[in-house]
Amino acid sequence: MELVKLTIDKKSVEVEKGTSILNAARKVGIEIPTLCYFNLEGMNIENKPGGCRICVVEVQGRRNLAPACATEVTEGMVVKTNSTRVLNARRTVMELILSDHPFDCLVCPKSGNCELQSLAHRLGIRDIPYQGEQSTYRKDTSPSIIRDVDKCILCRRCEMMCNDIQTVGALSAINRGFMAVVAPAFEMNLEKSPCTYCGQCVAVCPTGALTEVDNTRQVISALADPTKTVIVQTAPAVRAALGEEFGLEPGSLVTGKMVSALRELGFDYVFDTDFAADLTIMEEGSELLDRLTRYLSGDRNVRLPILTSCCPAWVNFFEHNFPELKDVPSTARSPQQMFGSIAKTYFAKKLGIDRNNLVVVSIMPCLAKKYECQRSEFLTDGNPDVDFSLSTRELANFIKLANIDFNSLPESDFDRPLGESTGAAVIFGTTGGVIEAAVRTAYELYTKKPLPRVDFEELRGLEGVRAATVNFDGLELRIGIAHGLGNARQLLEEVRDGKSQYHAIEIMACPGGCIGGGGQPLHHGDASILKARQKALYEEDRNKALRKSHENPYIIQLYEEFLGQPLSEMSHHLLHTQYFDKSTQIVIE
Amino acid sequence: MAVIKLPESKVQQLKNICKSFNNDKGELINVLHKAQEIFGYLPAEVQEVVAKELNVSVAHVYGIVSFYSFFSMVPKGKFSISICLGTACYVRGAEKVLDEFRKQLNIQVGESTPDGRFSLSCLRCVGACGLAPVVMIGEKVYGRVAPEDVKGIINEYANL
Ligand code: SF4
């Protein structure tokens, strides 16, 4: 490792060769403002177009100011980050950016969490000297995401996410000069593009140009309607992140407070998507065993590896990009949808009410779930199994709106029966968790022996693609894991080419899995936040009395009273689904 | 499943163009140039095929097409009007001439009139600076064009 010595604002610093001025300055506590630059350290997610020039600094001996994010340090360099020249240049850059930006802060969904707004505040901008025509575009609303690109500052972070990390390619910078913007091909609506609704572009957009569709008002109306029973389910990753919106340390588990808050908001029953995650394991795990035993007994028509199917953005991705593989993934619905379909049948019957008077709300770390609950496969006579899906961010805002002092709430427990869950379910929220949960159950069902150990460290981590072998009493089960759709693509190409060495593969669309979902509190590029959330989920798992899905007594009861067995006809009808070819085909006339 | 329909001969031609550049994504701009030469313009379907052949996203292809003014997504009119915006022409008022064409034809640069007769585009210096500002219609060159001349020039083509 070669070291380079330099001086920044009179402080001397020694860093590895190849470091940027920006990172060298951080090392000595100097925070140079940035806008287009984005880096999720250790996860290979970096945006460094060097385009906005907010980060300019003065380098002794150079005529022009240099962008700190895109300039490497050299030996003996003398850098000034706060000279009058730098400050003036930075102000001018900011004023120019703002001259083509609407003054909508009061009514912007990003207000209070917008990087452009904080920067204007930090730089003390008090007026915009360059005022003229502003570029305007059509607002584009899809089931999950709103594009209001009048607010786009062309940082291109979303383009990097959608193309380099997710390899979806729904977005690209288009046009030039004044009309330049980031958009889908032919400026078509996102809904017509191959977008998966993973929401990763929303998660990194520094402004209000990309935001989620807000369904809070519809939920408030449902809660106020005396003819409706309104129930809520909360996804595993929410409890590990919601606290951040209330100033708690990243990784604070707020399960009990969250349940209390939802009760105060007026939900009639507060249930847990984790219950449905246990149910998913029963179905998906049985499907894995079924395919595996058929394969081992010589049936060469079974499709292996089996792929998990609990992430709706991932489902969208293979429907668009690998339609020829659409019978490879498990047919099990996502936990959100399993919950909805059980709630509107089994639970509605228990309450003795019509499904149309039962409103199911989900709290999700995810924007793809908003789209998923509108898919026509998940409607019965026009009535959706899940009526509304709110993101973690929307729930936080809802709690604030209702004047609830979150941090002083007591802890309380989920309602029964759909609120009981095991530790296997809670780790669904992180990459590696779904397959670990499946292994815990499949092992015991297959070997008919108790697991010697419940924790599978070999399946955990944040590496983009991981592989492990688990010994099923002599049978070596080979497991692959990918998170981020670009990583998923690698494993899928192997499957398509018949080169995959795995029996089962877990895929989640978001980097880190749902802990890094598009609906989570914004991490602003701090990867340690993702790590803290992941740790929290494993901790909740460890603290649970039951840690294997098939031991959940309410799941056992559900099968006894209602479903029969995993993969029964009833299960197929309510808990499984089918996939469609959504690719673009060029047809010869 | 989204379906895009194109005649076979077109698809084959496009595939051949891509192949002649080894289906290399780095050659995208050259492929598009060639495709525009053959088809006259680059409609969405053509961009879809090129994207598939070069294995890039169609959003990226569109990004390139919309960035460069020499690419067009609308068919050229029967009479394609090009206005030089090179330095000499520019300082001698080419922009005012362009504005007049836009007004008279009621179209923007890169567009065609609804009847398909005229289209409008801009050029860099065409090497006739002595005649600035220069307008070209098909092969014909008009020099020292003033905004007042525009109407008359268009009328020359009225009955052709
Ligand atoms: S939601 Fe995901 S797939 Fe869709 S545009 Fe954003 S990054 Fe791309």
Ligand code: SF4
């Ligand atoms: S939409 Fe947002 S993330 Fe994308 S370029 Fe514009 S400002 Fe940046």
Ligand code: SF4
């Ligand atoms: S990884 Fe989780 S948060 Fe991300 S799209 Fe998939 S289900 Fe949603």
Ligand code: FES
């Ligand atoms: S942050 Fe460095 S150029 Fe934008």
Ligand code: FES
């Ligand atoms: S600038 Fe127009 S011909 Fe040279």
